[in-house]
Amino acid sequence: MTTKGATMDEIRQLDRSSQQQRSNSARGFRLTDAEIEQLMESLEHEEEGKERTWARWFVETYLQHCSWYFPRKDIPGAPSLSYSWAYYERVTLPRHFVGPAKRRAEPNEKGETELYNPWKTKQKHLVEFGIGVDLYFQSVRAISIMFLVAALCNVPSIYHYAVNYSDDRGRRWGLEGSAECASTYWAYCEDCTRELFPGESASRLAEADDGSLLAMRNDCDVTLMLGAVNWFTWVFFFLFLTGMSMYQTTREIRFDEDKLTAKDYSVAVKNPPPDALDPDEWRDFFAQFAEKQVTLVSLHLDNEEMLRTLLLRRIQRDQLRRMLPKGTDLDDEDALRMAVDVHIRERDAEPQGCVGCVLEFLLFKPLRMFGLLAKAESCLERIDTLTEKIKELQLQEYELSKVYVTFETEEGQRSALEALSASRVDIIMNNTHNIPPSAIFRDRVLRVIDPTEPNAVRWQDLSDSKLYRVLASFANFIVTIGLIAVAGYCADITRQELGPRMSAALVAIFNGGIPFVLQQLMMFERHQTEGGYQSSLYFKITLFRWFNTAMVLQFITPFTSSISTGRNDLLPSISAILWAELFITPFIRYADFPGNLQKHILAPRAVTQEQMNLCFLGTRYNLGERYTDLTKVLFVCFFYSALFPASFFFGFAILLVQYYVDKICLVRIWGVAPSLGNKLAVFSRKYFFTGALVAFIISSAYAWAEFPYDNLCDPEGGTISKIIPQRNASALRFSDDKRIDVNVGQEEPVRFCHQGYRGQLETYGFNFPPSVLAQPDGLKWMTEDQETIVTWFYWSVILAMVAFFIIGFLRITTKAIVGCFRSNYEPTGSSQRIDFSCNQDIVAYFPSIKLFTYPFPFIAANIDDLDPDLVGFTDTDKHLDHWNLMFDVPFPGMHRRKRSLNDPEPSPDEPSPEDELQPEQAGNTERPIFGIVKHYPPDWWVSEALKKNR
Structure with missing residues (x-):
């Protein structure tokens, strides 16, 4: 392409100096290998006498001198653990310049720096990690304070439960602030049968000597004060979360990171x-x-399959390269196979030792079954297989997507x-x-939309059909439901056999491991944007954790065990869950098992320094996953607020611990992550915080309507039987043949009735919202105060559902329906009146794929006609062609060969670069097989570029 006589190659050459001054770290990219080596060499003398983390001190002082820990310590040329730990502290972990401002320092910036201290780092300093991280920690801290205020407001309810719901036997300390009802009595029940109390007849139904049946009643009534405190607590949470949302929105504007990007100047055509x-x-x-x-x-x-295969091949090549001596030419097949043979001989000759044999059998072999920690010969075989597959894919014709x-x-x-x-x-x-x-x-009505950000486009998933995307997402949703069912079944069996504490520990382990499982399932889904991917993952993790932590317990617990005192009943199980969230969940996160496996098992057994350094990249974290932990605690406390108001104290303590443990992980455990923006914060506020508020009012409405949870009703208008019960019934026989002596606490017999929504669903139909009308004709279980409370909550549920429907769904649905019949584009915001070419930090749209373990994204298009500054990163050690997948496997029709950094840029007087290709590679294909990007710079931009050379 030529503009006023200047080719893009000339402009590229003129502007190379300015390109190399661009900051990669500012865009969230890691340092290159060359930059790391230069940095570590410059810091070699500075490391002496500097403060080290305790883990590094312990490894360097003791562990690295033990052959069982570091089996390669005596091998000449073995990689250095001290170097990798220094790399971990200097490159991976975040550092700040010395001073009160604690401004974050990038690894290659000059100046005296130190690691962030998790105890001295204040909330105002967290904005250095991006507005998304800042908003997350702000939300955790604010909601923890909100829980404390709510807990203090619920002290009257806690006191009422502690005094009035307990008999002389008392209750466990952890359940004093709950509705656990220890005050019970027995009453004759004419129509009760053991079939009506499945799973509970052994404790709640007994037979007297005369053959009549007696049922246990809970002597725990609801007062107006309990319902009022709970209702006003919901109002308080509603106002607090609304105020927090408004404050965070203002803060997002103040710390706006969404400055002008290519999105503000671009459109996307979805059906070309x-x-x-x-x-x-x-x-x-x-x-x-x-x-x-x-x-x-x-x-x-639509070449996504070829791109994914090229990416897999590049990963395998890099894994192989890290095992071989530095400088091995992977493109020279003979030299490569010779190097692999030498590596295999050296590897097999090394003594494994007892620890190595155990690790090989228990860890390394199972990991290799899943394609991890592959050996050199396996990598070489996979590379050959992938290369042949790529050559076949290169012969296909691809259409514009x-x-x-x-x-x-x-x-x-x-x-x-x-x-x-x-x-x-x-x-x-x-x-x-x-x-x-x-x-x-071309006689086509185009679908033109406002696109997402360039770095949020998932180029490897753009062309998959809508049907596949929907089916894959639905299939993963079904699998998630299945995982919830399996987790609930395991938790139920564990609770029955080992008690609620072990069951709660198992729930915490499931909650900790589910993100990894779901991330593997997400590989089968196809999302066109990173936002869609994160939202889908976020939704599934939240769904699992909400159900696994709160709702499954209610489903697997018999209704009449909701407020009873048995070890495996509902409230003791919820208490155990909250204790596990307070101790076990943060311990699992702080223990960082995957990261310690990398640093202490795999790193000491690495063959090369680069391979060892990759074990010190830090644990990858997902801010969306952290938000699910926050909303999980919010949901559990909201869901059981009526029956367990003391859970607000637990919520305060859990989030306080989460705040500090996550801050420790952020500055001492987690790896480098790009600035994530405010999208997850907005998504959480809009859907999950709102959903938790709706769950609060609905669950509380059912909780008050279902009291006293014994499925027994009093008849209205007198007795229903002429039987005159005896006051004392001795030697009651239970279904397990156990006998006890009891006193009958009620003269009139009672009738069986379904108080819970599950029983009502089977008999009377679905009772939503719960109301006083749920009581069967002629029977009554609600007191007058209880009926008043249920009526309050009945109308509150209706108002909350209407508001949630209007805010959350009606607006979106209406917009979608209207969009089917007329255009509904409306511009948002005002123009900044800044030209695209005047923005120095802007990045163009071009096909690329970003992986966590690589410093830069892989390019998947012909970008010869694109200014390098618009690529968005600069590798001072390698040419851009190194990061372009189109040069990995030569194909017929290649426009030129792959260049290195030292190659001179071609000029118009030079022969065509195609002359440098092999005869079988040169030529033109009728259709391209890689994406095409073309830059049309304005005339003034070309003139400015030419002036720089004068």
């Missing part, structure tokens, strides 16, 4: 003609809407979105007669 592969044609079409011009066009093909067009101004983008906005029906039916002729491209 499959053969419209000329970027100039797209530029000419969209130029009619541009205020100034079209600056970038990016074409993406998505088009991204970037304008020079925001006005151009808005004009295009407004002019090309069409109803969903017109797009699907291709009703060109309803669309202005200027908006028709």
Whole structure:
């Protein structure tokens, strides 16, 4: 491409110096291997006498001198554990400049730095980790304080339960603030049968000497004060969370990280003609809407399978490279196989020792079954297999999948979105007669949308069909439900056999391990944006943790065991869950088993220094997963607030511990993560905090309506039997043949009735919202105060559901329905009047794939016509072609060979780069097999680039 005589290669060469000054770390990228080596060499002398973490001190002082821990310590040229631990503290862990401001220092920045102290790092300093991290910790701290205030407000209810719901036997200390009812008596029941009390007849139903049946009644009534305190607590939480949402929204604006990006200038075409592969044609079409011009066009093909295979091949090659001596040429097949043979001989000759043999059998072999820790020969075999598969995929024809067009101004983008906005029906039916002729491209009604950010596009998943995406998501949802069922079954069996404490510990372990399991399942899902992926994962983890922690217990516990005092009943189980959340869950997170496995098992057995350093990248964390832990505690305390108001004290303590443990993990355990923005905070506030509030009012309504949880009713208008019961019934016989002496506490017999919604669902139908009408005709179990409370909550549930429906779903549904029949594009915000080419930190749209273990994303397109500054990163050690997957396996039709950093940039006078290719590689294919990106810089931009060389 040429603009006023200047080619993109000339512009690239003129602007290389400014490109190398760009900050990769500012965009969330790690240092390159060369930058790490330079940094560690410069810090070699500074490390002496510096403060070290206790783990590093213990390893360097004791463990690394033991052959069972570091079996390669006596081998010449073995990697250094001290070097990797220094790398961990200097590169992986976050550091700040010395001083009260604690401004975060990037690894390659000059100045005296130190590690963040988790105890001295204040809330105001956490914004250095990004607005998303800052909002998360702010939410945890604010909600913990909210729990403390709510707990103090519920002291009257806690006192009432402690005094009035207990008999002379007393209760366990941890349940004093709950509705556990230790005050009971026996009453004759004419229509009771053992079948009506499944799983409970051994303790709640007995037979007298005369053959009549007696049932146990809970002598624990509801007072108006209990319901009022609970209702006003819900109002308090509603006001508090609303105020917190407003405050955080203001804070997001103040610390706005969503500055102008390529998204503000771009549009995306989701249904382009499959053969419209000329970027100039797209530029000419969209130029009619541009205020100034079209600056970038990016074409993406439906070649995702080939891209994923190329990515797997690159990963295998890098795994193999780390096992071999530095400088081994992986492209020289003979030299590569020779190096692998030497490596195998050296590996087999090394003594394993007892510890090594145990680890090989118990750890390394099982991991290799899942493709992890592969041996060199396995990597080489996989590379050969993947290479052959790639060559087959390169021979296929690929169609255009998505088009991204970037304008020079925001006005151009808005004009295009407004002019090309069409109803969903017109797009699907291709009703060109309803669309202005200027908006028709090749006789097609285009679906043009406002795209997501360039780094949030999942290019490897863009072309999968909607049907596959829906089916895969639904299948994973079903699997998640199955996991919930399995976890609930295991928790129930454990509770019956070992008690609620062991069951609660198992629940905590399940909650800790579910993110890893679901992340593996997410590999089968296809999401076009990173936001869609994170939301899907976030939803499934939240669903599992909410059900596993709170709701499953209610389903597996018999109804009449809800407030009874048995060891395995509901409230003792909830208490055990909360204690586990207070101690076991933070211990699992702080213990960091995956990270310690990397640092203390795999790292000492690494063959090369690079392989060892990869074990010190820190534990990968997901902010969405941390939010699920927060909402899980919120949900449990809300769900059982009526029966267990003391849970608010637990919630305060749990979140206080979570705040400090997560802060320790952030500064001493977790790896480097890019700034995540405020999307997860907004998502949590909008859906999960709101959902928890709705669950609060609904669960409380049912809790008050179902008291006293004994499934026994008094008849209205007198007795229902002429039998006159005896006051004393001795030697009652239970279903397990146990006998006890009891006193009958009620003259009139009682009748069986379903007080719980599960029993009512089987007999009377679904009772929602719960109301006083749930009481059967002629029978009554609610007191007058209880009926008043139930009526309050009945209308509160209706109002909450209506508000939630309107805010959460009606607006979205209405917009979707209206969009089917007419265009509904509305611009948001105001234009900043800054041209695209004037923004120095902007990144273009081009196909790329980012992996956690690599410093930069892999490019998957022809970017020769793209200015390097728009790529978004600079590798001072390698050419951009190193990060471009299209050069990994040569194919017929390649436009040029792969370049290295030392190769001179071609000039117009040089022969075509295609002359450098092998004969079987050169030539032109009818259709490209990789995406195409083309840059059309404005004239003034070219002139400025030319002036820099004068």
